Amino acid sequence: MKLTIDSGILADTVAFAARALPARPPVPVMAGLKLTAADGQLNIAGFDYDTSATASAAADIAEKGSVLVSGRLLSDITRALKRHVRLSCDGTRLVLESGPTRFTLHTLPLEEYPTLPTTPAASGIVSGKDFADAAAQIARAASRDETLPVLTGVSITADADADILTLAATDRYRFAVRSLPWDRMTADSPGHALVPAKTLLDTAKALADDHEITVGLPGEQGTFGLTGEHSRTTVRAIDGDLPKYKALFPTEFSAVASVETAALTAAVKRVALVATGNTPVRLGFTTDTVTIEAGASDDAQAIDRVAANLTGEHLSIAFNPTFLLDGLNAIGADTTQFNFTTPGKPTLLHGAYGDDLPQDALRYLLMPVRLSN
Known part of the structure; x- marks a missing residue:
């Protein structure tokens, strides 16, 4: 693999993928980010078995290929670089050069890295800003108690009769609900997902500047997906559902x-x-x-x-x-x-x-x- 890319674009691409790195990797390869260069694009992916994050950026590709390197270290290094960056593989090492600065990183065994989940089929399209705003409002009401995993999620439901996407969360002491318009792709799209609130909030913030993002509600694999202009994220949906909230919200007031x-x-x-x-x-x-x-x-x-x-x-x-x-x-x-x-x-x-x-x-x-x- 050999390529040249703008340092700022590289740093942003690495930062997006690094969001999926596990805090305590169960095996050494899971601490890595996978870099793939091909067809004028550099794709960078991170994965923690529950969440995957992949971002792509245009690059001048001289030689295509893939490599796996320490994600945290790569993130720290790319944030510090201020010029165009040249990346090249030298045996079991990845070399980064930027002006007079040169870093050499040991690679991880690429063959041991797991296959990333498939992004679910598109269910609909929503404004990146609107979705980020709604996620920020709703996630506040989700529980932080990991012993009750259902309550740590945000419910995302596609209305069967209208082009409306509804987000809801509760920790038993408050219940937040917000609906927003979206363009439903097909009438028979899956209609519901329960997504970890923290992951949803982090991803929505990262996609807030995208004009449109594609939402993929879970199919048989139980995977929720968000795809932006240059990135995609998959999240393992939480089994279960929140209490039915419509009956809880009063309609008459004293x-x-x-x-x-x-x-x-x-x-x-x-x-x-x-x-x-x-x-x-x-x-x-x-x-x-x-x-x-x-x-x-x-x-x-x-x-x-x-x-x-x-x-x-x-x-x-x-x-x-x-x-x-x-x-x-x-x-x-x-x-x-x-x-x-x-x-x-x-x-x-x-x-x-x-x-x-x-x-x-x-x-x-x-x-x-x-x-x-």
Whole structure:
């Protein structure tokens, strides 16, 4: 293998593939990135048995071939290079030259590297930015508890009757749902995947600048795929599914309040400074004000007030401050609307958009904390 490539393009291509490198490789070859040069393209791939990441870039190929080298080391080296890079194989070594700088890396046995998973057939196409925004909003609600793997995933569902893709996640204390438009490829495309939230979020961020990305929902292999303009990722889908959320989201409310999102976020952050451990923050809604409190009489206390607009009876409710702030940050609207049933039942949060909630708006269902009398 022998080629020349721009140093910045090489660094970006390596960085994308390196996202799939395992933190603790089960065998030495799994710590490697596979480089393949052919047909004017350099393809770089990483794999950890669950996730594969492959990126390609144009290169001046003088001699085609493949090689496997230490991924972490290659990533560190390519980030440090500032000129065009020449790559060449010298027996069992890969040589990188950039101006007067020269690195020589030992290669790993290519024949021991596993075959990468096949990218699933295309199910539909979605905007890279829209998908990245939705993944960032929804992933906040996924659980970090690996003992309950189903709750660590983001559910991705293609609507059978409309060109809509819906993302959802829950950790049992909040449930986030957002739909976005997409171009479905075929009417009989598989309709669902449960994808690890962290992997989905990292991949979606990396593809955010792509005008379009192709989504491949799992077929028989149980593999989810995302393909961008110069990259593709496959992820082993999680077995199982989230609870059916439609029945959980209330449609009738006893009270509705609107609050400026930035002002409430700042106030909750200030008051939460005294909310140690699992201490909740308490929100008291009146006709034109929400009072935010935390702390107890025998400990530090804090209180703040923000203007609000309440329709319905005055009420008090308490939330985990982290979960509340996650929701406020994810909603991304100037004004947040709180939709209450009773103080002991989940509250629905979303942006205040007037009478009609947009189909692609985030809906964030938050369980209140029960207060002792």
